[in-house]
Amino acid sequence: MPFEHGDRRDRVRAALAGLDADAVLVTRLVNVYYLTGFTGSNGALLILAGGGACLATDGRYRTQSAAQAPDVDRVIDRAVAGALAKRAVLAGVGRLAFEAHDVTVEQHGLLLAAAEPASLVSLGRVVEELRMVKDDVEVALLRAACAIADRALADVLPHIAPGRTERAVAAELEARMRAYGGDGAAFETICAAGPNSAVPHHRPTDRVIAAGDFVTLDFGARLAGYHSDMTRTVVVGRAADWQREIYPLVAAAQVAGRAALAVGADVQAVDAAARDMIVTAGYGEQFPHGLGHGVGLEIHEAPTLGTTATGVLAASVPVTVEPGVYLPGRGGVRIEDTLVVRPNGPELLTTAPRELREL
Amino acid sequence: MPFEHGDRRDRVRAALAGLDADAVLVTRLVNVYYLTGFTGSNGALLILAGGGACLATDGRYRTQSAAQAPDVDRVIDRAVAGALAKRAVLAGVGRLAFEAHDVTVEQHGLLLAAAEPASLVSLGRVVEELRMVKDDVEVALLRAACAIADRALADVLPHIAPGRTERAVAAELEARMRAYGGDGAAFETICAAGPNSAVPHHRPTDRVIAAGDFVTLDFGARLAGYHSDMTRTVVVGRAADWQREIYPLVAAAQVAGRAALAVGADVQAVDAAARDMIVTAGYGEQFPHGLGHGVGLEIHEAPTLGTTATGVLAASVPVTVEPGVYLPGRGGVRIEDTLVVRPNGPELLTTAPRELREL
Numbered sequence: 119m120p121f122e123h124g125d126r127r128d129r130v131r132a133a134l135a136g137l138d139a140d141a142v143l144v145t146r147l148v149n150v151y152y153l154t155g156f157t158g159s160n161g162a163l164l165i166l167a168g169g170g171a172c173l174a175t176d177g178r179y180r181t182q183s184a185a186q187a188p189d190v191d192r193v194i195d196r197a198v199a200g201a202l203a204k205r206a207v208l209a210g211v212g213r214l215a216f217e218a219h220d221v222t223v224e225q226h227g228l229l230l231a232a233a234e235p236a237s238l239v240s241l242g243r244v245v246e247e248l249r250m251v252k253d254d255v256e257v258a259l260l261r262a263a264c265a266i267a268d269r270a271l272a273d274v275l276p277h278i279a280p281g282r283t284e285r286a287v288a289a290e291l292e293a294r295m296r297a298y299g300g301d302g303a304a305f306e307t308i309c310a311a312g313p314n315s316a317v318p319h320h321r322p323t324d325r326v327i328a329a330g331d332f333v334t335l336d337f338g339a340r341l342a343g344y345h346s347d348m349t350r351t352v353v354v355g356r357a358a359d360w361q362r363e364i365y366p367l368v369a370a371a372q373v374a375g376r377a378a379l380a381v382g383a384d385v386q387a388v389d390a391a392a393r394d395m396i397v398t399a400g401y402g403e404q405f406p407h408g409l410g411h412g413v414g415l416e417i418h419e420a421p422t423l424g425t426t427a428t429g430v431l432a433a434s435v436p437v438t439v440e441p442g443v444y445l446p447g448r449g450g451v452r453i454e455d456t457l458v459v460r461p462n463g464p465e466l467l468t469t470a471p472r473e474l475r476e477l
Numbered sequence: 478m479p480f481e482h483g484d485r486r487d488r489v490r491a492a493l494a495g496l497d498a499d500a501v502l503v504t505r506l507v508n509v510y511y512l513t514g515f516t517g518s519n520g521a522l523l524i525l526a527g528g529g530a531c532l533a534t535d536g537r538y539r540t541q542s543a544a545q546a547p548d549v550d551r552v553i554d555r556a557v558a559g560a561l562a563k564r565a566v567l568a569g570v571g572r573l574a575f576e577a578h579d580v581t582v583e584q585h586g587l588l589l590a591a592a593e594p595a596s597l598v599s600l601g602r603v604v605e606e607l608r609m610v611k612d613d614v615e616v617a618l619l620r621a622a623c624a625i626a627d628r629a630l631a632d633v634l635p636h637i638a639p640g641r642t643e644r645a646v647a648a649e650l651e652a653r654m655r656a657y658g659g660d661g662a663a664f665e666t667i668c669a670a671g672p673n674s675a676v677p678h679h680r681p682t683d684r685v686i687a688a689g690d691f692v693t694l695d696f697g698a699r700l701a702g703y704h705s706d707m708t709r710t711v712v713v714g715r716a717a718d719w720q721r722e723i724y725p726l727v728a729a730a731q732v733a734g735r736a737a738l739a740v741g742a743d744v745q746a747v748d749a750a751a752r753d754m755i756v757t758a759g760y761g762e763q764f765p766h767g768l769g770h771g772v773g774l775e776i777h778e779a780p781t782l783g784t785t786a787t788g789v790l791a792a793s794v795p796v797t798v799e800p801g802v803y804l805p806g807r808g809g810v811r812i813e814d815t816l817v818v819r820p821n822g823p824e825l826l827t828t829a830p831r832e833l834r835e836l
Contacts, residue, residue, distance in 0.1 A: 157680065158678060159678065176765070176766070177765025177766060178677040178678055178765055178766045179677075179678065180765065180805075181675060181676050181803075181805050182676045182678065182679070196785075216582075218581060218582040218583040219581050219582075219583040219584075220581060221581060221582050222577060222578050222579060222580060222581055222582070223575075223577040223578075223580050223581070223582060223585050223599070224577040224578040224599070225578075226582050240582070240583070289655050292655075292661075293652055293655075296648050296651075296652075302651075302662075302665065303661075306661065316540060317540050317541050318537040318538075319517060319518065319537055319538065319541065320541070321516065406535070406536025406537055406539065407535070407536060407537045426555075444540075446539075446540050
């Protein structure tokens with residue numbers, strides 16, 4: 119889609135004016151993809167303020183880069199950033215903006231030498247900020263990725279039973295997502311049973327699911343580079359009293375968090391909408407993470423919904439809402455959806471039921 | 478395995494003497510895992526030259542980090558590097574070594590402020606260099622990961638036929654690797670058919686496999702953090718003359734490359750052993766990548782076997798050997814194995830047949 123990529127590069131150029139820079143060197147691969155369509159594992163992009171762009175990659179990607187990014191110049195050189203810095207200097211660039219949140223201290227030393235006599239200035243997260251707001255094609259891909267995850271969950275839930283392992287359930291979820299057209303899992307699928315459900319980022323083990331366990335499934339599908347993200351927690355057998363206390367609390371906090379998603383909403387206020395309910399109920403210490411995060415070409419991207427986050431939400435920004443309460447040694451609950459901020463209230467992309475299920 | 482992790486941290490301390498530093502701040506997550514066993518997605522490790530170590534992570538990993546790394550101190554703080562820098566200063570550290578190949582320019586600014594009045598010095602790739610040489614448990618995990626990939630390939634090869642898509646074959650390979658106990662794919666499985674096989678890092682598409690296609694499968698299994706890596710290329714139906722020319726060439730070059738793996742061998746000489754044959758045959762331009770790479774906790778790690786690489790091989794270093802010849806628009810061949818450098822000749826971990834198969 120060269121048209122979109124060219125548009126996106128123009129938006130980066132517009133941001134350049136405020137930096138007093140003549141060109142941008144984009145080194146974060148996901149940003150290079152966003153601005154060109156190139157999917158290789160080694161690449162960088164030079165965008166000249168006055169027009170023109172050049173993609174650098176190595177010989178492995180000669181054919182692929184020409185096919186994926188036909189509308190930019192190309193240079194084939196393994197040292198992609200240095201090669202583009204030299205090219206910038208030849209093009210008369212005096213101030214080159216770079217991604218200081220991506221370039222390492224070691225790479226910076228090499229870049230300074232290659233860019234001589236040009237000076238380097240930080241671009242900041244300009245590309246990440248552009249990426250927050252999704253266009254219709256991006257939202258359509260996210261919606262499809264979420265639908266794949268929803269369908270896979272519906273297939274797998276009836277098979278969660280005593281005797282199965284966390285690992286087997288996670289593998290089945292991933293296989294179903296592929297069967298429905300996903301390119302793979304959006305991240306390593308979490309299936310956490312019993313006390314393991316109190317570990318927010320537990321990795322599936324050979325633990326056998328037992329009656330009375332909370333089972334938390336946190337998973338998503340990847341589709342054409344975009345990621346879905348959802349979590350459901352179920353009880354195997356009849357829920358105990360402590361489970362009947364924390365599940366509805368988390369569910370209600372999740373509803374409150376979703377309801378707070380509005381154009382112009384402060385990201386801390388969205389977090390607080392859910393967190394305040396959990397704190398009031400006396401479980402504030404047991405909710406040790408942020409409420410949610412942006413999702414798109416990365417599973418975690420801007421914006422962050424959290425107690426120390428800053429900024430306000432714009433329309434067409436997809437985010438997750440995922441409060442949790444975790445009781446070490448016993449178990450935990452997390453409920454998560456992916457939604458898109460819209461002027462008339464958020465659009466839910468993940469739709470699996472959220473009431474307490476006793477399997 | 479606290480015993481190994483403590484040993485590994487002692488080896489880092491031994492390297493510190495040459496740097497005149499009082500402590501090391503390890504920020505690369507894979508290195509933190511190597512030195513502690515902690516698998517979370519946010520963490521850093523402080524190793525004091527005089528003894529003692531402290532792992533930092535955030536609240537999501539409070540329970541998990543205590544279970545995985547019981548033999549180090551812990552601090553729970555989302556800003557892991559800054560928190561440990563402050564702790565280093567309190568411990569009297571005057572010179573703090575950090576991973577300049579991992580810390581970004583932006584993070585470096587924050588780290589300098591947090592470490593005040595201590596100074597920062599580059600640690601270099603000390604941990605990556607330690608990681609090159611694998612112990613017996615690591616090699617056993619790699620061997621098992623390679624066996625899983627071998628078995629999966631044997632299952633899938635008979636199903637490669639006209640009418641199937643690249644994507645379906647790749648999905649079947651990944652499903653078989655899971656069925657045999659793998660934790661997942663070591664990287665995004667490559668299945669490249671026909672002209673796509675001329676793209677070294679092609680991603681599977683809905684392209685339908687046709688008679689006469691070269692089909693290249695490049696894949697591996699992940700097991701307990703370790704990665705296997707192998708490539709086989711087959712012909713669907715009868716091989717054409719051009720296919721009969723380049724396949725044996727690549728196979729012979731691969732044998733030569735494997736034979737060059739020896740303790741003390743220069744990494745450029747290993748690359749040249751295979752490359753020279755391909756250059757002599759007139760296909761040097763069609764082999765645009767290095768011969769191989771180390772493999773372990775990362776799918777690509779030190780050492781590199783390539784035309785500009787430096788260093789010599791040590792015993793117990795696992796590497797891949799993967800020459801290729803790619804003819805744009807027609808197709809390509811790559812043959813790859815994972816081996817371990819041994820005093821009496823390399824140990825092959827991937828064993829699937831390498832002769833030309835016409836399916």
